């Protein structure tokens with residue numbers, strides 16, 4: 001799998017806290033990469049059971065997550081991690097279908113039968129944390 005972009009998803013921030021954090025994150029981002037930072041609006045993604053805010057840091061993105069709905073896939077994680085934490089990482093791949101074939105050959109469990117469309121309008125696939133060193137890995141079509 002070739003990768004060109006790493007996204008890190010962080011959970012546990014209340015919607016209010018997200019807004020409170022904007023200036024702080026912006027400060028960190030600007031400190032890290034002057035002139036290259038951008039913080040998105042809060043976007044509800046009911047099909048994924050989350051609200052998102054993206055903080056762009058050059059070729060890295062922070063994905064801030066807040067649960068949406070009663071069946072949010074991050075609800076269990078937040079039950080166990082009351083203060084939130086790093087939920088998953090996302091790696092862009094050149095060919096998601098080829099990557100899925102490869103992962104199946106390696107017996108890595110996929111968390112949906114088909115790739116859903118992710119936050120950037122492209123197919124994504126989540127991989128089981130127990131098969132990925134204890135971390136949920138999301139792959140996204142570049």
Ligand SMILES: CC[C@@H](C(=O)O)C(=O)SCCNC(=O)CCNC(=O)[C@H](O)C(C)(C)COP(=O)(O)OP(=O)(O)OC[C@H]1O[C@@H](n2cnc3c(N)ncnc32)[C@H](O)[C@@H]1OP(=O)(O)O
Pocket residue numbers: 009045048050052063065073074075076077080086087088090111117118119120124126128129130134135136138
């Ligand atoms: C914004 C849209 C999209 C994008 O385009 O970027 C997104 O990122 S959406 C983000 C949220 N969506 C997902 O994470 C989808 C895939 N995830 C899932 O289906 C579930 O989260 C899960 C992996 C099946 C876990 O669900 P959960 O309800 O927590 O089930 P379990 O309690 O049975 O957990 C099984 C096992 O996995 C451990 N776990 C859970 N979450 C994590 C995590 N974030 N990191 C590491 N490990 C995790 C959990 O602790 C269980 O282990 P044991 O306790 O040892 O049994």
Ligand SMILES: [Co+2]
Pocket residue numbers: 007009063088090138
């Ligand atoms: Co994600």
